[in-house]
Amino acid sequence: MPELPEVETTCRGIHPHIIQRRVKKVTVRNPSLRWPVEPQLPKLLSGKTLLSLTRRGKYLIFDFGNRFVLWHLGMSGSLRIVKPNEAIKTHDHVDIHFDNNNILRYHDPRRFGAVVYTTEPPLDHKLLSDLGPEPLSENFTAEHLFQRSRKIQQPVKSWIMNSKVVVGVGNIYANESLFNAGIHPLSPAKKISRQRYDIFYQEIVNVLSNAIQRGGTTLRDFVGGDGKPGYFAQELHVYGRGGHPCTTCGKPLTEKVVAQRATVYCTNCQKR
DNA sequence: CGAGCAACCTGCATGC
DNA sequence: TGCATGCAGGTTGCTC
Numbered sequence: 110m111p112e113l114p115e116v117e118t119t120c121r122g123i124h125p126h127i128i129q130r131r132v133k134k135v136t137v138r139n140p141s142l143r144w145p146v147e148p149q150l151p152k153l154l155s156g157k158t159l160l161s162l163t164r165r166g167k168y169l170i171f172d173f174g175n176r177f178v179l180w181h182l183g184m185s186g187s188l189r190i191v192k193p194n195e196a197i198k199t200h201d202h203v204d205i206h207f208d209n210n211n212i213l214r215y216h217d218p219r220r221f222g223a224v225v226y227t228t229e230p231p232l233d234h235k236l237l238s239d240l241g242p243e244p245l246s247e248n249f250t251a252e253h254l255f256q257r258s259r260k261i262q263q264p265v266k267s268w269i270m271n272s273k274v275v276v277g278v279g280n281i282y283a284n285e286s287l288f289n290a291g292i293h294p295l296s297p298a299k300k301i302s303r304q305r306y307d308i309f310y311q312e313i314v315n316v317l318s319n320a321i322q323r324g325g326t327t328l329r330d331f332v333g334g335d336g337k338p339g340y341f342a343q344e345l346h347v348y349g350r351g352g353h354p355c356t357t358c359g360k361p362l363t364e365k366v367v368a369q370r371a372t373v374y375c376t377n378c379q380k381r
Numbered sequence: 382c383g384a385g386c387a388a389c390c391t392g393c394a395t396g397c
Numbered sequence: 398t399g400c401a402t403g404c405a406g407g408t409t410g411c412t413c
Contacts, residue, residue, distance in 0.1 A: 111406065111407085112406055112407095115406080141390095142389095143389070143407095143408080143409085167407075167408095181407080181408085182406095182407090183389095183390095183406095183407060183408080184390090184405070184406060184407055184408095185390085185391075185392085185405085185406080185407095200391085217390095217391095218390080218391050218392065219389085219390045219391050219392080219405090220389080220390055220391080221389065221390070221407060221408080222407090223408095236408095260383085261383080262383080262384080263383075263384065263385095267384090267385095270407090272407090272408080279406060279407070280405095280406060280407085281406060282406095348406095368384090368385075368386080369385090369386065369387090370407095371404085371405085
């Protein structure tokens with residue numbers, strides 16, 4: 110579920126229901142996430158007020174005043190607001206109860222997600238300190254991509270998914286933005302011209318902001334308990350369409366595994 | 382240092 | 398119906 114637009118949607122969806130509220134209780138049903146959840150977490154957060162909730166890359170940052178929680182949703186995680194009468198399901202691993210009767214509930218079948226407690230300033234934390242720019246900020250530019258790619262022999266598709274280059278470009282949007290930009294995913298990053306990075310940059314921005322907007326649509330029923338985002342399915346050009354006709358030229362799309370991730374492209378429309 | 386890839390874990394679709 | 402297989406939206410941390 111969580112690419113950057115999904116995490117952003119989650120952030121906006123839960124924010125109004127828990128911001129400036131005091132933690133009454135924390136329940137950890139299964140601490141075996143990507144890293145073990147800090148055993149003292151309930152004690153450490155109880156009585157604290159959530160002062161801010163922000164996002165950096167695909168991490169949510171909960172600020173309880175000199176105590177922070179960095180929350181990553183992994184591949185299958187979701188966070189939503191529930192009421193105390195809502196039944197607990199399999200894979201509901203963590204609950205944070207707030208003083209307005211709202212519960213923040215974490216659900217994650219695969220447990221690739223993480224709940225990391227820290228007292229360090231979050232942006233100095235090892236998990237966040239080396240992250241590349243936010244794709245929708247002014248720090249992210251075509252020039253940045255061009256400069257950083259000059260020595261990189263790696264396929265541009267794998268490279269752009271590296272969060273040290275830019276955060277938030279996951280497998281879906283790497284495939285989509287490369288298609289939109291007409292760039293072959295296997296091109297070595299350093300072989301791509303400055304002009305083409307202009308286009309690629311613009312397509313990354315387009316595709317992500319578009320998706321966030323659509324996430325905004327999902328936002329409405331988010332707290333209502335649906336929890337099933339479906340914003341992306343329609344307008345995808347290549348992702349999940351290997352073998353199907355290219356939406357531009359009609360030629361069957363090629364699907365290959367690149368760096369262990371499904372990669373779909375049109376050999377006719379995307380050039381090296 | 383870059384590059385490649387195994388690992389973490391469960392659910393689901395597919396094929397026999 | 399049962400079982401084996403492969404694949405899934407992410408990221409770290411190991412090897413070479």
